Amino acid sequence: MPGKNKALSREQQEELLSVLKARFEKNLNRHEDMEWSTVQSKLEADTEKIWSLHEMERTGGEPDVVGYDLEKDEYLFYDCSKESPKGRRSVCYDREALESRKKHKPENTAIDMAASMGVELLTEEEYRALQKLGEFDLKTSSWVQTPKDIRERGGALFCDRRYGHVFVYHNGAESYYGARGFRGSLRV
Template sequence: MRNSKEKMATKKDLSSEEIESIFKVLKSRVNKSQERFPKLSWSDLKSKLEQDSDKLWSLNEMERTGGEPNLLEYRSAINEYIFCDFSKESPKYRRSLCYDREALESRKKYKPADNVKDVASKMGIDLMNEVEYKKLQSIAEFDTKTSSWLETPENIRKMGGAIFGDFRYGQVFIYHNGADSYYAARGFRGILKI
């Protein structure tokens, strides 16, 4: 029992090599986004991340699962950085998942390995909502061959549905599906506020 508690306590620890690697990747991406954030200081962002190892671990998880996290927004008035998955397609290692635990448990046959709400929670991130997804899509074209589950309004979820988005025919589409559905080409994009 003691060993499992020790594993839980250190679960979110990154090695010095992992920390160096994620900082190198993030610095490169943020610097390439400088036209969107001309007043942003990488050293200020790095300092803030160094003070929050859980958030840094979450960014590393986003990277590890194919999300290619980058800065979506910087709210200077409150010094808040908002990261999301910038991978061209829905993150590769977060696909073939139904929407939430309720949907997973409702499936009698052919259950997926997990659900997006629980996976996001384990990663310490939130699901991207419709507004955030459209903001991402205003920067470039994403999900041209895949789709991504999005945070679903409660009234839709209560009726058994969930929403997802993609980019087809030159525009962003937001659709609905049964929350218990899952597809090899549908994953989810996360949001992390720091």
């Protein structure tokens, strides 16, 4: 999506803000002691962040506010869809992994898609924090940011929730599956 206009029409913005507000109000446990009006003010001041949230929503992520960084004065949005976002599955980890495949290459990578959307993959720590807010990835799994030393050896990490526990696994970074995608985070 390079070169794509990263602005929404006024109508698209209003529609997205309405969806985000409804989700915010429906899931108050994710953001106790926060007011939607202050979140909306921050969003309206940054059209690129609204565009990124639109991309998260468009690809099935169901983004929602999950925290606030007082030091940086930023709200944290994570993908809160029950399963790994549908529009971001069947991707290997990164460009190097994609290029290493001889055949049956996936169409994209988690790292490239996240960058084109203006979001970051969740870290393992962020993924575990998300799982404290509900039960996610009961049937799917999600790539997470992988430490450099693991990636240099050809691996990548992914997480899911099974048997009431959050698991972190490894796979070759070039692997991809119909039930594995990625969850994004965005600071606004």
